[in-house]
Amino acid sequence: MNKDKIQEQNTLCRSRILGIKDTTDVLSGKWKIFILGSLLVMGKMRFMELLNTIDGIGRKMLAKELDDLEINGLISRTELKTKPLTVVYELTELGKTLKNLINEVIEWGEKYRDHSLKQFHNP
Amino acid sequence: MNKDKIQEQNTLCRSRILGIKDTTDVLSGKWKIFILGSLLVMGKMRFMELLNTIDGIGRKMLAKELDDLEINGLISRTELKTKPLTVVYELTELGKTLKNLINEVIEWGEKYRDHSLKQFHNP
DNA sequence: CAGGATCCTTTACGATACTG
C-alpha cells in the first residue's frame, strides 16, 4: 500500500530499462552480437572468414551489420592494398568494452542450453 | 602460417558462437529482455503494469513474448481468481540466472550511451 | 576478395476492436 515505495521502484525500473534500450539499440539485429563475439575470440577477421564462421548469415546481412557496427565505433575496417582486395575487421577499444557482456551471453548459453530448448521458428 | 593454430582457434570460436546462439534463441525478439529486466527489478508484475512500464510495446507483442518466455521456463504466470481476472508474472529460478547477463546489458548501456548514439531506424 | 544492386519472400511488429 506504500505508494511512494511503488513509485520509487517504478522510477528505478524505468531508468534501468533505459540502459537496456541503449544497449539493444546498438546491438539491434540478429547478427551483431555474433560478429562481435567472433572478433572477440579471433581478433582480426576478413569478410569471408566472418561469412564462413557465422552460420546462417548471408553476404547482404553481414555487409549491413558490419556497416552499422563501424558507424557506431564498435569495430574498425582496414583495407589492405593487395591485388585481390583484402579487408580486415577488428574490435575497437569501445568494442572491447562489450567483452564482459558477450562473455555473459556465451556462458549463459553454454550453461543453460539443456534447460530451455524451444525455438520459436516452428509452425 | 600455423594452420593448426588457426584451425584450433576456429573451433574454439565456433563453440563459443554456439553459446551465443543458444542464448539469443531464447532471448529472440525485440522485447524479451525488457520484460525480464522489468521483472528482475520489480518482482511480480501484472500484464498492465508491464504494458505501462515497457515503453513502446503493444498488447499483442507483450502477450506473445510472455508466452515464449513462459514456454521456455524463464517466467511463471499465475492467475488469481479475482472478479476481474488478475494475472501476475515473475521470474522463475531459471529466469533469475539471467541476472548477471541483464545487469551487464543495463550497465553497458548506462556507461556508453554517450559514445555511440546512432540508431538505425532513420530514413 | 569484398561488397553493391536487384528482386523477392517471410517474419516481425503495430493499431484497433472485441471477448470471457
Add this chain to the structure above:
DNA sequence: CAGTATCGTAAAGGATCCTG
C-alpha cells in the same frame, strides 16, 4: 483486467548476378 482476432505495414532476410 487480461488477453485474442484481424488486418495491415515495415523491416528482415535470402538468392543471384555484377563490379573494382
